[in-house]
Amino acid sequence: MREIIKDKAIIQDDWSLLQLPEGEQPANFSVPAGKQIVPLEVWLAQRDSLRQRADIGVWIASHEQPDALRDDVGVLPVIAVDFPKFTDGRGYSIAYNLRHRLGYAGELRAIGDVLRDQMFYMLRVGFNAFATRPDRSIEDALKSLDDFTEAYQAAWDQKSPLFRRVNRGTQTIPG
Amino acid sequence: MYRYDQYDFLIVKQRAAQFRDQVRRRLADELTEEEFLPLRLQNGLYMQRHAYMYRIAIPYGHLSSTQLRKLAEIADTYDRGYGHFTTRQNIQFNWIELEDTPDILDHLISVEMHSIQTSGNDIRNTTTDQYAGVARDEIIDPRPYAELVRQWSTFHPEFAYLPRKFKIAFNAAAEDRAAIEVHDIGIEAVKNADGEPGFRVLVGGGLGRTPILGSFIREFLPPEHLLTYIEAILRVYNLFGRRDNKFKARIKILVKAVGAEAFARMVETEWVDLKDGPGTITPEELARVQAYFTPPPYAALEDQDAALDALRANNKGFDNWMKRNVVAHKIPGYAIVVLSLKKPGVAPGDASAEQMRAVADLADSFSFGELRVTHEQNLVLADVRQSDLHTVWEQAKALGLATPNIGLLTDIICCPGGDFCSLANAKSIPIAEAITRKFEDIDFQHDIGEIDLNMSGCINACGHHHIGNIGILGVDKDGSEWYQISLGGAQGRQSAIGKIIGPSFAADQVPGVIERLLQVYVGQRIDGERFIDTVRRIGIAPFKEHVYATPIISTAKAEETQYA
Numbered sequence: 017m018r019e020i021i022k023d024k025a026i027i028q029d030d031w032s033l034l035q036l037p038e039g040e041q042p043a044n045f046s047v048p049a050g051k052q053i054v055p056l057e058v059w060l061a062q063r064d065s066l067r068q069r070a071d072i073g074v075w076i077a078s079h080e081q082p083d084a085l086r087d088d089v090g091v092l093p094v095i096a097v098d099f100p101k102f103t104d105g106r107g108y109s110i111a112y113n114l115r116h117r118l119g120y121a122g123e124l125r126a127i128g129d130v131l132r133d134q135m136f137y138m139l140r141v142g143f144n145a146f147a148t149r150p151d152r153s154i155e156d157a158l159k160s161l162d163d164f165t166e167a168y169q170a171a172w173d174q175k176s177p178l179f180r181r182v183n184r185g186t187q188t189i190p191g
Numbered sequence: 192m193y194r195y196d197q198y199d200f201l202i203v204k205q206r207a208a209q210f211r212d213q214v215r216r217r218l219a220d221e222l223t224e225e226e227f228l229p230l231r232l233q234n235g236l237y238m239q240r241h242a243y244m245y246r247i248a249i250p251y252g253h254l255s256s257t258q259l260r261k262l263a264e265i266a267d268t269y270d271r272g273y274g275h276f277t278t279r280q281n282i283q284f285n286w287i288e289l290e291d292t293p294d295i296l297d298h299l300i301s302v303e304m305h306s307i308q309t310s311g312n313d314i315r316n317t318t319t320d321q322y323a324g325v326a327r328d329e330i331i332d333p334r335p336y337a338e339l340v341r342q343w344s345t346f347h348p349e350f351a352y353l354p355r356k357f358k359i360a361f362n363a364a365a366e367d368r369a370a371i372e373v374h375d376i377g378i379e380a381v382k383n384a385d386g387e388p389g390f391r392v393l394v395g396g397g398l399g400r401t402p403i404l405g406s407f408i409r410e411f412l413p414p415e416h417l418l419t420y421i422e423a424i425l426r427v428y429n430l431f432g433r434r435d436n437k438f439k440a441r442i443k444i445l446v447k448a449v450g451a452e453a454f455a456r457m458v459e460t461e462w463v464d465l466k467d468g469p470g471t472i473t474p475e476e477l478a479r480v481q482a483y484f485t486p487p488p489y490a491a492l493e494d495q496d497a498a499l500d501a502l503r504a505n506n507k508g509f510d511n512w513m514k515r516n517v518v519a520h521k522i523p524g525y526a527i528v529v530l531s532l533k534k535p536g537v538a539p540g541d542a543s544a545e546q547m548r549a550v551a552d553l554a555d556s557f558s559f560g561e562l563r564v565t566h567e568q569n570l571v572l573a574d575v576r577q578s579d580l581h582t583v584w585e586q587a588k589a590l591g592l593a594t595p596n597i598g599l600l601t602d603i604i605c606c607p608g609g610d611f612c613s614l615a616n617a618k619s620i621p622i623a624e625a626i627t628r629k630f631e632d633i634d635f636q637h638d639i640g641e642i643d644l645n646m647s648g649c650i651n652a653c654g655h656h657h658i659g660n661i662g663i664l665g666v667d668k669d670g671s672e673w674y675q676i677s678l679g680g681a682q683g684r685q686s687a688i689g690k691i692i693g694p695s696f697a698a699d700q701v702p703g704v705i706e707r708l709l710q711v712y713v714g715q716r717i718d719g720e721r722f723i724d725t726v727r728r729i730g731i732a733p734f735k736e737h738v739y740a741t742p743i744i745s746t747a748k749a750e751e752t753q754y755a
Binding site: 175185 | 213354464
């Protein structure tokens, strides 16, 4: 058990994150009992049997596309997106595609190099859970989700851009 | 010009608080330098050779006199009394202490400025024509659209960690003064067959290690779709741009790899369900932003040609300045004035705090309190009465800002180079200085006529050397500084990447090389053709032959008279 942030609260998490061991075929990998988040390739290779379990989630590497989950988004209780380094920004667009294109409505979790200074952006594109890096304070990280209270552009958290939400009026230009 | 409302202020103030805390955590070692690096870059802070460099955004190059005075105050208080205007129409300060940056940001916000996304792998300051809104050859005013892009791109959550930096430029006039073809996205205003305005969209241009002119991927985009279409481009790039090699990470490499047509299809596919979505610009929002760019209260005047001609006839200095530094304005009786930041003894694009304050005064007295920064690193007073031109010239001359060299040999685009920048392979400012001194004679410069001489201290090409008619690139060879010369580059409608003429030169040979190139031009030019026209007509071979015909004596390094 470790702590994660979910829906802006620190909670105990009982999911295990599975890695495919080096050299192991995704189809042959034995997924243990209990709540497991499995690599996308394992899910795809064992989809029929894993779909029978209610305690399986999937994680997506930053070079993978979520489109293969198009028919699964309704049954997966958690999808995680890996940030191998916090500077790898592909996960933001993967989240966009999961939420907007595939209509995924369940828990979307950021895993990997998850640090507080990127979390507000992650929140905006649709992540609602954060497995923050264990060597950093999770309490501090939680605070960062409130770094901004307003944004110009539409995203998952705020479906309309600022200009459609408020009447900004037109200031007269001082002469 | 655009003014902040409560929402703009709220967002930048929350940014300031966030950045202040990030700096605090870095100083307390709660953030490693590796973690802090992209955070400070997203706030415009680079570590240079001697100190931090702080780059401040000047959206599409527009400044008020109040803002310029604030920049002067920052230069005096936190730097060494000067600033450097850049080819991205921004300003940077070279001698900044990390501890001061949160306070500087507060100062900037007080005058509706910031430094957000002026570096880092994100969407940078959008640039445009320095004559936007006043140019005679303008199709539409691009500034409201540039402002809409500024707001859309500011803290865009999905595109803050792109494979590499991302630059967008607008052109909305017959002549392209924004070098859009060498941008990641270049947007050009056009009219369709029905006379409706829209945009032609180019992607994948860029300089740096792999100079490429961009490809147009859409011939007509109705203006309301501008933001959603850009979003589609950015998403394709964010997902598929290379991240394994920094030097192959720009969108131009992706576009080249998949081909412009295939890339266009990827964008169109991505765009299908964004089109007409919430990001579509509403007529109300466009009108709101356009209202900030309504023309200033021009007086009803007539052109002053006769009076100006009389002044010019009696004063060669004024005449030279009128020829080079004054541009036609769309309103009768007005003119556009370019203040030159290029003269001997000053690094190209540098302005002292004193000059900034004086320019702010000039703007207040003669140009509705506003000015612009050009990507050639000069300043512009966009709305000067023709009847004030002589006075403005005299005052600008007293400030050292009236060198009549706009578009001429000594109007050099130049990066800070090895004197400041830790990326540089070679110095650039002293070379620019040596060239400026050698060709200081203004009559000679006027005889040579229009020529773009651009110089970069390294392959990153901040000085746009690839698109200089003459390009100079600093290179490192076995630990010493050498300079590679290219010829035939151009910006604007006939953009071209220059070709390297041959082996590189020692620093003190460079002015001699330029001299020889000009000798060939003078000998070969016909019917008043420009330098670039001659190069295009006769090719680089005659230039190359003359430059390398005999050794150019290197005075500083007597033993290195041969080309490397």
